[in-house]
Structures are given as C-alpha cells and as structure tokens.
Amino acid sequence: MSTPAPLVAWRPRLTVRLRMTLSYAGLLVIAGAVVAAVIYGVMRYVPNYPLTAANPRDQTPVPTRGELLDTIVTLSAYALVFLAIVGMAGGWYLAGRMLRPLQEITLAARRAAEGSLDHRIGLTGIKDEFTDLSDTFDEMLDRLQRSFEQYRRFAANASHELRTPHAVMKTMLEVAIADPEHQDVRELARRLQETNQRGIDLVEALLTLASVDNRAVELDPLDLATTARRAVDELRAEATSAGITVTADLEETLVMGNEVLVHQLVTNLGQNGIRHNTGPGGTLSISTRDHRLVVTNTGPVVTPQQAGTLTEPFAKTTGRHTGSHGLGLALVDRIVATHHGRLTLTPNPAGGLTVIAELPAANL
Incomplete structure (x- = not known):
C-alpha cells in the first residue's frame, strides 16, 4: 500500500x-x-x-x-x-x-x-544601487566568459598534446611489429623513451598548473636572491649543454612568497630563456632587485601581439626546443597571480624576451 x-x-x-x-x-x-x-x-x-451666531438676526443654524x-x-x-x-x-x-x-x-x-554568457545589462542613468549591481554582474559575466573560453581552449589543447605522444609511440611500435627484422632496437628504445618523457613532463606540468590554481598558498618572508641563486645553479648544466651563457646579478631583496613556488617561477623562466634562445652563443641574464625578478634572453624576434598571448596555456614560439609543451609561462603567470604580484613580458628589439616578475615586498 x-x-x-x-x-x-x-x-x-x-x-x-x-x-x-x-x-x-x-x-x-x-x-x-x-x-x-x-x-x-x-x-x-x-x-x-449650543452655539449662536454673532448677529442675533442671523438665524443660520x-x-x-x-x-x-x-x-x-x-x-x-x-x-x-x-x-x-x-x-x-x-x-x-x-x-x-x-x-x-x-x-x-x-x-x-x-x-x-x-x-x-554574451548578454550584458548595461544599465544607464543615475548611479544607484541597481546600476552598481548591474555593473558588478556584467563584470562577473565578462570574467566567466573569459574563463570558459580559456577552459575550452585549454581542454582542446591538452587533449591534443596528450594524444600526440601516445599516437607517436603507437606508430613506432606498429612499424616495429610489422617489420621487426629491420629495426634498430637501441634507436627505437631511445625514441620511445624521449616520447614517453615528453608525455610525463606534460602531465606533470598540467598537474602543477592545476595545483597552483586550486590551493591556498601561505606566503612567508624570503630572500628572492637566495631562491634564485639555487635555481640558477640547477640551470647551468642545461645552459652549458645548449651553449647559452648565463649571467646572474642577484641582489638581496625580501619578498612575501612561497619558497617552492618562487623556485618554480625562477626555474620556468630560466628554462624558457634557454630553450627559446638562438642556440650556441645566446645569452640569459637573471637579476633580482627591489622585490623584482628580471629574466632577459636572446632569441627569435617576438612581436608585442605574440608576447600578449605567451602566458596562455600551450602558447608556443619559435626556438631550438621543439618539444616544448607551452605551459612554462602559463605556470609562471599563475604563480605570480597567486602571490598577488605583477608579470610583464616585453619583447627585446634585437630578439628574445625580457620578463619582469614583481612580487609583494616583505614588511618586517
């Protein structure tokens, strides 16, 4: 029932x-x-x-x-x-x-x-509570639209980038299986290792990018020069192998930051300056001063329009490092935003890029 x-x-x-x-x-x-x-x-x-009239002759009631x-x-x-x-x-x-x-x-x-998300209210007239609410709502829609567009581009690019190394490995294995007698096993293993490492690097970069976007970061006073010096020392081997001369002018400057993320910031900018350089004979300069990190490298000519898109995920420029997944500067942009700082990318007239990451100063 x-x-x-x-x-x-x-x-x-x-x-x-x-x-x-x-x-x-x-x-x-x-x-x-x-x-x-x-x-x-x-x-x-x-x-x-009872009331009477002033004139006795007036009989009006x-x-x-x-x-x-x-x-x-x-x-x-x-x-x-x-x-x-x-x-x-x-x-x-x-x-x-x-x-x-x-x-x-x-x-x-x-x-x-x-x-x-393309509709806007756009109230006009006297400024009051309703126009303030309308302007705030329109700003929210602008941000949501930009976020969804970036998400769609990111998802499409990530899908493509993740599919590419697997497709390459599948092709190499199919060719090896079809004609095993004419295969150089050592060369095949090397190429498979390189392709597999590219996929691993891409996944790790995606995970790091998602981690920065979705976690609260504790900021502590730290010396930007000390963190940068440690990252520069780690970059020298790759720079020497690429024939890039690295110079460092690291002046002590205290900032509010997360040491792990700031180290990642310097590392990514340094790797970007090495991998997107002109090759042997190129230069990379890293300096710290006035709670700012300045990284300048030689390289191909970058237009101002290109510089404005380099912080988007999977954005790529020309350079010697063809295996770049285009997430380095995107992660740098997220790290600087997490620190409530400011990131500026300026193309050099002779080629290359100058990147300035300004972090909040530590008030001791």
Whole structure:
C-alpha cells in the first residue's frame, strides 16, 4: 500500500512589487488616519454648549460639537478609502518603475544560467544601487566568459598534446611489429623513451598548473636572491649543454612568497630563456632587485601581439626546443597571480624576451 503524499499548504506568492505596493498604500492610509485622529482629538475640545451666531438676526443654524465630530469621522473614512486607492495605484506604478532594472538583471542571470554568457545589462542613468549591481554582474559575466573560453581552449589543447605522444609511440611500435627484422632496437628504445618523457613532463606540468590554481598558498618572508641563486645553479648544466651563457646579478631583496613556488617561477623562466634562445652563443641574464625578478634572453624576434598571448596555456614560439609543451609561462603567470604580484613580458628589439616578475615586498 503506497503512502499518500503529504499535503502541502498553498501559500500565495507575494511578489516584491505587490509587497512594495501594499507598503506604499499602507503608509499612506496610516498617515491619513493619524491626521484624522489628530483633527478628531482637537475637535473634542470645542465647547459642547449650543452655539449662536454673532448677529442675533442671523438665524443660520450652527453645528454642535457632536455634529462636527460625526462629519469628521464620515469624511475621514471616505478620505482613507481614497488614499488607499491612490496608494495602491500609485504604488504599483512606482514599484514597477523602481524594479524594472531588477527585472533586466534577473533576465541576464537567467540567460547566464542557461549557458548564454554574451548578454550584458548595461544599465544607464543615475548611479544607484541597481546600476552598481548591474555593473558588478556584467563584470562577473565578462570574467566567466573569459574563463570558459580559456577552459575550452585549454581542454582542446591538452587533449591534443596528450594524444600526440601516445599516437607517436603507437606508430613506432606498429612499424616495429610489422617489420621487426629491420629495426634498430637501441634507436627505437631511445625514441620511445624521449616520447614517453615528453608525455610525463606534460602531465606533470598540467598537474602543477592545476595545483597552483586550486590551493591556498601561505606566503612567508624570503630572500628572492637566495631562491634564485639555487635555481640558477640547477640551470647551468642545461645552459652549458645548449651553449647559452648565463649571467646572474642577484641582489638581496625580501619578498612575501612561497619558497617552492618562487623556485618554480625562477626555474620556468630560466628554462624558457634557454630553450627559446638562438642556440650556441645566446645569452640569459637573471637579476633580482627591489622585490623584482628580471629574466632577459636572446632569441627569435617576438612581436608585442605574440608576447600578449605567451602566458596562455600551450602558447608556443619559435626556438631550438621543439618539444616544448607551452605551459612554462602559463605556470609562471599563475604563480605570480597567486602571490598577488605583477608579470610583464616585453619583447627585446634585437630578439628574445625580457620578463619582469614583481612580487609583494616583505614588511618586517
């Protein structure tokens, strides 16, 4: 036997416009009632004896206090009914005009909930609470639209980048299986190792990028020069192998930062300067001063338009390192943003890039 559904008491839906209308009308009626009560109270002090005209020949009847009070009560009742009608009609009209911007905001929010983020409210007129809410909502939609577009590009690029090394390894193995007698096993193993390492590096970079975006970071005072010096020492072997000359001018400067992430910041910028350089004979300069990290490298000419897109995931430029997955500067941008700092990328006239990462100074 099925259990009957519980009865839900019906409750009328009182819209904001109706409640505002009732409030306007109620206040108007209450104000009228107060005025009528005051007049009624004052009239009670009128003498109650029969009144006569100043001229005895004038026989015009003069009302008594009781008759005046009765008239006041009757007229007050009519006046309150009139005020109630005027308050309802005027309140409904005024409430509709006042709430019209809110209806536009509600429409935009409904469209956004359905997945349409290209609609903007754009309220104009006198600056008030509604225009402030409209501007804030439009800014939120702008940020959401940019985030979703970046997410779609990121997902598409990540899918492509993750698929590529697996497709390459699959092709090499299929060729080896089809003609095993004419395969150089040592060369095949080397190529498989390189392709597999590229996939591992890509996955690790994606995980690091997601970790920076989704965790709260504790910032402590640290010497940017000390952290940079340790990262530079680790980069010298790769720079020497590539024929890149590394110079470091590391001046002590205290910043608020996370040591692990700041080390990753210097490492990524250094690797970017080495791998996207001109090759043997190129230079890489790393300096710290005034809570800023400045990394300058030689390399191919980068246009200002290209520089503006390099912090997007999977953005790539020309350079000797063809196996780059394009996440280095994207991770740098996330790290600087996590530290509430500022990142500036400026193309050098002769080629290469100058990157300035400004971190918050430590107030000791």
